[in-house]
Amino acid sequence: MAAPKLWANSGDSHFLEPDDLWRSRLPRRLAELVPRTEKDPDGRWESIHVDGQVFRRRLPSLAQQEFMQATVAAAGSRDVGKRLADLDGEGIWAELVFPSLGMWSGSFRTPELLREAMRASNDWAKEALMDHSPRLVPTAQVSTMDIDDAVGELNRCAALGFRAVFLPVTPHPAQRDYHREEWEPFWTAAEEAGMVIAFHIGTEPIDFAAGNSIGVTYHGPGGAVLNYTETSFGGQRAVVKLVASGALDRHPDLKVLVSEGGATWVPFIADRMEEGYRQHAMVVRPKLKRGPREIIYSQVYASFQHDSSAVAAMTAMGFTNVLWGSDYPHIEGTFGHTQATLHQLFDGVDAKTRDRILFGSFAELFPDAPLPPGAHVGGE
Template sequence: MSDRYTVISADCHAGADLLDYKPYVERRHHEAFDAWAATYVNPYADLLADTADKNWNSERRLAELEDDGIVAEVVFPNTIPPFFPSASLMAPAPTAEEFEQRWAGLRAHNRWLADFCAAAPGRRAGVFQILLNDVDEAVKEIRWAADAGLRGGLLLPGTPPGSGLPELYASTYDPIWAVCAELDVPVNHHAGSASPPLGDEPAARAVFMVETTWFSHRALWHLIFGGAFRRHPDLKLVLTEQGSGWIPGVLDMLDYYHGRLVAAATKASTAESKFGAGLAAAMGKGPSEVWRDNCFVGASFMRPHEVPLRDRIGLDKIMWGSDYPHDEGTHPYSREGLRIAYAGLPREEIAAMVGGNAARVYGFDLAYLDGIAAKVGPTVEEIAEPLGTPPADATSPVFARGGSVRVW
């Protein structure tokens, strides 16, 4: 047994430099791409800084991740896809032409990502993008992505209030769940894509921070109550960068409502009976059983107060992530982030949460990665040592005062 951990970050981000998307855009859209690129104003400071190339500089990423003890990564999008006015996939597309261009932009990103992952064989699982407005096109793109080797799976957009899209529990999306189950494509729902617009009032950003994870959690109960897992028992759902401490309580709540509504449906004279009508047959298993069999959590920079809940969450469900290259991520202090969360835990449990589970969900070759980790991975002895004072310049919430208090 190696004296080092094989660390796979289940939450990293990447994307092409804006103009580098052009070769991946269909030629018929090149003129429109030039016009879009000439007027696009990037709203994100980190994508304008000198360090922005962390998103697309393959050699730099490999070096910085290895320095941080990480040997492989699940790669979510980060830069703006062509033809979008903002990062949101829910941005309105008022005309059919604009909608067609948005699809062309997402396909360009996906094809760039396939090449980016191929530049580091076995070390990147790319997460590809779709739109939900056209299910047939989405299914085609899922099949293309699976053939192209994008093992990170599908990034599921949210359906926030006001989007005009059917809710995620709608049968409209069943072809998407079917093809993902057929091809063993994980369905990832990342925080940030499901929140409605909140306007420009001073409180808006704070309210967004408070609510964004809740809006992202909605995908869990939508798919459970919608019966997606009954119809497609091999479907895998991964909830990423939404924390993990909420899961036991939410599962208790969902189990409560499930049991209450199913029971009420047998009592035709009650006011609640209509709410549970047909629910048992449509859902199949209860919420906790669905979680046990089908769901996982990308527990980005897992906080110490979440760790004591690991058995209730499921040790085989938790996948640690560094959130590289975001400044709320743990780079360049991922070893310290692991220590502050996991010091004192059994070695086998740490190995599962920092790499083994992600290898299983996303299809990484763990034996291959073990060879790399034997040179760059954090040592078992190192992670076993509790962290005293966090690095003074660390920016990750895992080191935040109050967020790093372990409750046993």
């Protein structure tokens, strides 16, 4: 007898926007500056043109390229008309959708270009995703180069119906970091608009000048595992910055989600911050009205896809803001084996814990999103 289908809302997925999205929607003088690549005739190197800069990098081998192509195997990765069929087959009802082109934003150097590119992406996401189905919950994108631009675009997107704003785990290299007071207007605007701050791991600015590509920091022995593990740390650092600087303490209604980074790190970070705040109290600034653990456990959420330890974060460590995410359609995600993964993770787990992770925490962040078939939250 086949196992019953488990339905879930996903706190992590991605959509591959049209390749010409920015070129087709920006004025010509700006469209000429958006990223484009030119491959050398021998197919071993390419030149990347971004905002008046040219970077050279070695292309992956044919075998590596074929492996990476698996990320677009899902029919709905580029075709929104086929996406819901993919989700139905996997047992995913609603999902938070992160961008793909936004990974380039840290390499821009013209504030106007970044502002208008983010605006074009948001207009497209509303038309193509949000207006297509309430099951798709896209994240808005904002410039992290200019905070005034970021506040303006956040407010515009909130008025359009967005309920989350994607931030890279590290802002644009031209801007000060998230724990600095310059970001206070942005946290205020996000709290007032009810926008969830959605960090996604692995979104540090790309150092093309060093010959790196997305997700590549280390070369040499162990590089693949080093790079994959390294991606998880940026989300943890972002949370520590917002807690230690007092940003979340000053904005108790502001919610933060770290997607794809697992969940068991949250109790550890809370313990570490509690210890630091207590043991070094004489030099700690600013003083917080609430302890780091209380702030983190009430305002920080974390999503995972395969980690069996993530369930223990809730059942054994008391951190209840745990979400599951499919990472659709990426190769490290669960597409093609979502049901097997969900049963492996949740068979034998009590219903209250399972439902909290599969849709309860998601519903807390995005109360307007539809629940999976047969799901109930808060006695509904």
